[in-house]
Amino acid sequence: MNILNRAIVIAGPTGVGKTKISVDLAKELNAEIISSDSAQVYKGLNIGTAKITNEEMQGIKHHLIDIVEPVSKYSVGNFEKDVNKILNQNPEKNFLLVGGTGLYLNSVTNGLSVLPEADKKTREYLTTLDNQVLLELALKYDREATEEIHPNNRIRLERVVEVFLLTGQKFSELSKKNIKNNNFKFLKIALERDRKNLYDRINKRVDIMFAQGLIEEVENLYKIYGEKLYKLNIIGYNEIIDYINGKISLDEANYRIKLNSRHYAKRQFTWFKTDKEYQWFNLDKILEQKIVKSIHTLFNIKA
Known part of the structure; x- marks a missing residue:
């Protein structure tokens, strides 16, 4: 596939300050923004996901925000298809992919592996097998993948066996064959702050969420969607649901949201650091305007 077009990725941990820089950069480049956040696709989840407001958008068109109900299943596969549709239908436009969901961003910049969908009959057969037989089959069909799985993790073992039964090929091999469904080359930018400052920002943001009406x-969402909301497993929502159900105090909910958000930020940081294509900017050491100007220059140089 010929590389003809370019776009920019603005990534980084939660609370680092991606929103303002991305909007400022989009105004300079006359670009549109594609939200790359696995929680902001859901309608109604506004305060707890720190969803960008119309005022903050400053007239910049944003894609993939508020597109599905919380009861709908939305996966990395859905995201990859939706983003590539936007990119491929508008190759003449400048786009920024902005967010902290590394798996989602990776699906567009590097592609996704093509694995078969779950097969009902095969799954029913696999559930009849005891753990030892399932493990032996998994080792027989794909030792490499199986040796990375805990022997009691039936879900992953079943998937290894299922993929082989459906395709005759190993999960470990298929999962490494990524197919990229766009002809864009991506300038990858990641934002960071000194750890203490980032954690302070996260803590303050959580307090602001409570003041804005997170509870x-x-x-309101829990009354409509019930446990389906809980199953989304989104930080800020599960903790408040536990509070609503009397499992924890409000202070404990506040503490857990901050703690879980900080842990999530650490995981995001680790994810993006492993991808050596990212160019990093520290918002505690470089002024935002200079970062925007630097990214603009990099984009023009490599265009």
Whole structure:
């Protein structure tokens, strides 16, 4: 596939400050923004996901925000298809992919492996096998993949066997064959802050969420969607649901949201650091305007 077009990725941990820089950069480049956040696709989840407001958008068109109900299943595969449709239908436009969901971003910049969908009959057969037989089959069909799985993790073992039964090929091999469904080359930018400052920002943001009405937002959504909301497993929502159900105190919910958000930020940081294509900018050491100008220059140089 010929590389003809370019786009920019603005990534980084939660709370680092991606929103303002991306909007400022989009205005300079006359670009549109594609939200790359696995939680902001859901309608109604506004305060707890720190969803960008219309005022903050400053007239910049944003894609993939508020596109599905919380009861709908939205996966990395859905995201990859939706983004590539936007990119491929508008090759003349400048786009920024902005967010902290590394798996989602990776699906567009590097592609996804093509694995078969779950097969009902095969799954029913596999559930009849005891753990030892399932493990032996997995080792027989794909030792490399199986040796990375805990022997009691039936879900992953079943998937290894299922893929082989459906395709005759190993999961470990198929999962490494990524197919990229766009002809864009991506300038990858990641934002960071000194750890203490980032954690302070996260803590303050959580306090702001509470002041903005996070509890009321979750209560209203929980009345509509019930446990389906909990199953989304989104930080800020599960903790408040536990509070609503009397499992923890409000102070404990606040503490857990901050703690889980900090842990998530650390995992995001680790994810993006492993991809050596990212160019990093520290918002505690470089002024935002200089970062925007630097990214603009890099984009023009390599265009």
